[in-house]
Amino acid sequence: MLKIAVILLMVCVLWRWALGKWPWQMLSGPSTRSDRLREARKLLGVRRVATRQDILAAHRARVAAVHPDRGGTADAVHEANAARDLLLTELPPAPKPSGEAGESAEGPSDVRVDPVPDPDQEKPHD
Secondary structure (H helix, E strand, O other): OHHHHHHHHHHHHHHHHHHOOOHHHHOOOOOOHHHHHHHHHHHHOOOOOOOHHHHHHHHHHHHHHHOHHHOOOHHHHHHHHHHHHHHHHHOOOOOOOOOOOOEEOOEEOOOOOOOOOOOOOOOOOO
16 A cells, blocks of 8 residues: 555656646646736735736846846746736726826827928028
8 A cells, every 4th residue: 555655656746747737736727817817926926916016126036036147047037027917917007197188198289290301401592
């Protein structure tokens, strides 16, 4: 009986080593979006209520730690980038600054901009 338990344990460890998941994790089916969000938060070390700045700061710190120039791998950087992108898409959209009618964040929309004159173009003579 002990021999069977040891063999089963070795098979489970080899399965985990080869596939990256324990055998019983394969039975749960494909991961859901909430699972991916939880893993992304765990990877970057941010809380559920993290702000955009929190996510970006955690991403910078993670990439600095796992960058290939510092002994990390490109895959680890890609994982950090994917986690950042996923978490940023889950944030509510930032409120747009309110302006008067006809204005945007760049300024009023009815302003006409004249083109810059070309210095090589001849000026008309009076």
